Structure formats: structure tokens, C-alpha cells
Amino acid sequence: MKKFNRTYLLGGLGLAISAWIVWQAGQIPTRLVANEPGPRFIPYVSAAGLALFSLLTIIFDAPKEAAKGVKPYLDKAGWIRLAIIMAEAVLFALAMTFIGFWFTAMLGMFLFIVTLKGKKKVNWLFAILLCVGLGSLCYFGFTRGFHIPLPTGTLWESLGITMP
């Protein structure tokens, strides 16, 4: 038996997604327009294509990669780093709603610097100045300069504080 590798998983995922697309596309209401393939057509085509090439990748790519021996995508520490950075991204999004973009930009950037620096030495004064400067520049540049609204924060709204 060929050794299992992630391309088998990719093929399986592709097949599952295409089955889901077919199921969901079947629920799209169709309004009859003469001589017209209808709104389900392209979703069905994309599901069929995805299924076909998922199968082909299982048949042709996966055994080749199994024979070659595929290196792990990341080591354990790499997966932890990936989980940390994605968790920080979600935290940034949550904080944007709660304390608004201006504070989140400054604090979030600082958090990213602390995370991304790894074992390197950082000039903390420069890092703080960069976070405050760039965060404020982006916030006020967008809200005042370009008149594009950014979240002001539900916390301040509930406390009756108007953010600049």
C-alpha cells in the first residue's frame, strides 16, 4: 500500500467540496429564461472540474509524492508559530470592534512586532514610536484624509466617549 501523504488529503477534500457544491447548487432557485443555461450551470461546472482534477491528483500526483517522500510542511514549532499569528489576527479583528481601530492598530502592531521578532533584539523606543506613529497616520489618514470610516469601538460608545 502506498504511503499516505497530504496530496491524498487534498484530493479527498476536493471531492468533498465538489459534492457540497453540487448539493448546494441544487438548492439555487431557477427562473426559466429561454435558451439560457441558468444560475446553476457554472457552479455545476466548477464542481465537476474540481471533482475531476481532485481524482486525477489522487491517481497521478499522490503516488508519485508518496514514492518521493514529501517533507513535512512545517515542524511542530512552525505549526505553533502559525497558530499564534493566526490567533493574533483573530484577536486584532475582535479588538477592532471592541476598542476601535486606532487603539487596536497601535497595540496590535506592537503585539505583532513582539511575536515576529523571534529572538532578535528590538529597539523598543523605535518600536513604540513606529506603532503609535504609523497607527495614528493610518487611522487619521483614512478617516480624516480619505473620509473612509474605520471602527471607533463599541466600548467607547457604551461609555459615551466620542473618539476622534
Next chain:
Amino acid sequence: MQAYLQALGILLQPANFLVMYVCALVGCVLGAIPGLSGGLGITLLLPMTFALNTEISFAMLVGMYVGGVSGSFIAAVLVGIPGSASSIGTCYDGYPMTKNGKAAKALSIGITGSFIGTFVSVVVAMLCSSAIADIALKLGPWEYFSLCLMAITMVVGLSNGSIYKGLMAAFLGLFLSTVGADKVTNTLRFTFGNTNLYGGINMVCMLMGTFALQQVATAYAKGQQDMPPVDTSSLKGFGLTIADFVNNAKTIIVSLLIGLFIGFLPGMGSGISNLIAYGQAKKMDKHPEKFGTGYDPGIWATEVANNAGVGGALIPMISLGIPGDGTTVLLLSAMTIKGLQAGPMFIRTNPVLAALIFLIVLVSAILIFFTELGTKRWFPYLLKAPYHYLFSAIMMICFMGSFSATTSIFSVYMMIGFGLLGVVMDMFGMPMTPLMLSFILGPKIEEYFRTGVSYARGDYSRFLTRPISLIFILIAVYSVVGPMITKAIKNRRAAQKAQ
């Protein structure tokens, strides 16, 4: 001519000119730093275009594009690491030349080669685009459908790795493009009652997630390496003489034509042209054994060819609405954001804007040329930029950009979702460009297909009976099947030899 004079007037307005120059410089810096690119810069700038007028938006984006392409040779020459795939060939002779104590000459060839490639190719693009658009106007929905299909399959056929994975990415992109209200009958598809999805998946969120967030996350997870030290002792002087130009004229001209042609073909970007030009220069040269040892024609060939791809890629983008490479995909999405209909009518309906895009490329190339020449000795400092500051700023801009795309926090979560999708695709070795291209061309493909069938009163065979459409479909099929056949023949021959 009138359009070009008007466009020049717009470009010379201080704000437009300054924005273009600054963005070209930033693009050059991003292009120089391995792992970053002008394309990333364009992605980060897209949200700013919401509030700016069309002219200044394109001054920003196109300036960044030119700067990004021009700067990619710097790391290739100084540390032997290409700033992007377009400068892989430059490493072969650029870095050995630096190690031979001729860094100034290697950089000067890179700067001058980039300038010649961009400038001449854009002049050709200016001359050709209008004629190609006129021809394209005579085509119907059947031909446009086949053309879009061909663009996607060519990208898949030429992308690195498995062709099946590339096609999976393309069909996934096509599916994602169907989310939201169907344009023909206004039927909602895959929205699950979420009003944020009625208008479809936001392009900016998708680009920010798959392009920027994914890049930062994977670079950090894989452990970003610092740049090796640079020898700065040999960076003084121009290093080139008239004789260098005369002796390398043939290489320059041939590489220019290669870069222009390859850039013109959808999907075949500068990542391929620089290597083909390098191979061709080696074949033509009287001393092929000198290639790889710090030989001038090796750098001329790659840098002229990859920059000539700029003009080449602009031709299908302006005249047909088909992006020539990954970065023109982003420029095309900027056109969509600004409500412009890219395609053969673009030059007729927006002659000044089309002229402005060409002029921005020309003027940016000139400005970058002189700036790079004047600041060459500071190039090593660019490579010392700390990644933790750059990546943190990029992350923050991603959040701001994705929120401002729809002024909804839903877009931010969608951007994170696409970032995760980008990581998963990277893990499975699925190329990102086919997904992005089919997502952007998906609505057009559907529209052309459905109108084509409708005009032909339900006759699907019209796509195959119209000659030009048939040619495009045959090329599309060949671009997928061709590499498979070639590979099978090679494997068979190898097996026969082994026996």
C-alpha cells in the same frame, strides 16, 4: 495624440507626479527585499483607491508596479537571492560578478537593462494596444468566453508544480466567483442568508488575505531568515562604457523581443521570460562557458527580458481586459473597483486613462532609472530592513484595507479566512495565481457563456463552429494537455533508456 497630451497634463500635476514617484520608489524597495514584491504593495494600496480619483489611483498603482519590477534585481546581484521569480536568472551572473569585485558594474547593468526593457516595451504596447482592441471589437461573446478560458488554462499550464492542482485552484476560483447575486437573473447563490455576501466575495479582502496575510503567516511559520552580509567595497562608479552597450546590443534586442512576447501571452510572466532569455543569450554567445561566472550578457539578457514583460503584459490588459501576469491581475481588479470596464472598449471609452497608464509606466521607468543610478551605493541598506517591522505594518494595513473595502467587520474575518485558505493551498502545493485569475475572470466567463448560448438560441456548438473561438479553445486544451503529453513522452523515453 490628443489623449496623450491630455494624459501628460494630468500626470504632470504635482500631486499625481509626486504620488507616482513615491510609489515607484516604495515599489522598488519592496521589489528589492526577497519575500516582498510590488504586487504586495499594490494589494496594500487598493483600499486607498476607494477614496481617490481614478487618475491618482493609477499613478499610485502603476508606479508601484514599475518600481516593483525594476527593484527585483538588487538582491539577486548583491546577495544572490532573487527579489522575485523574475530575477532568478540574474543571480546566475549578477552575484558572481559582485563576488568578482564588480558590484557597481553588475548593478549598473541591472539598472540600465531594466530601464531599456520597460521603456521600449511600453512604447511597443502604446503602438499595438489600440490596433489589437480594434480587432477585438469584432469578436462576439463566444470568442471572449474562449479567450478568458484560454487565459486561465495557460496560467495553469505554465504554473509550477502539478497541473492537476493548478486546475483544482482554477475551478475553486471559478466557484468562489459565483457567490452572490447572479448577474443574469439576479438569483442569490451560496449566500446562506448573509447580506454581506449578496454582492459576492469582496475582491480586496480576498487579495489581502491570499496575497499579504498568507505571505506574512507562512514566512513567520517557516522561520524568516536574515539576509547574508553584503560586500559594499566595490559599489563606486557607473562601471559601464559605450562599448558595453555596443557589444551586448544583440543580446539586448533578442531579450527585449523574448520578454515582450512572453509578457503578452496570458499567464507567462517575467518569471519565465528571464530564464528563456538567459538560455537564448547563452546559445547565441561565442563564449557560452563564461555564463555563470559573472558574465555581462547573462545579466543584460535577464533584466531586459523581465522588464520587457511590463509592456507585454499591458497589451492584453488594456486591449482585451485579460491580465498578462499576476500583478496585472491586481491592476485589473483596481479597474473593476473604480467601475471601469476592462476590455476592447476601454481604449475607446477611456482614451485619456489608457494613455495615462502608458505614460505613468514610461515616466516611472525614467525616474527609477536616474534614482537607482544615484542611490546605488545605498542599496545594501535596503536588504537590512527588519522583517518584523515590515510584516507588522503590512498586517495592520491588511486589517484597515479589508475593513474599508466594505466598512463591515465581516470583510476582516473574510480576509483572515482567505489568509488561512492561502496557507492551506501553500501546504498542498496549489498555485495561487490560477485561483485569483479565475476568480477575477469568472463573472466574465459566466456572462459571455450565458449570453453566447442565449444569442445562439440554446446552441452550445457555436463556441466550436466560430473559427477564432475554436482556435482559442484549441490553445486552451493544448496548454493543459500539451505539458502532460510532453511529460509522458519524456518519462517513456527515460524508461526506455533505463531498460
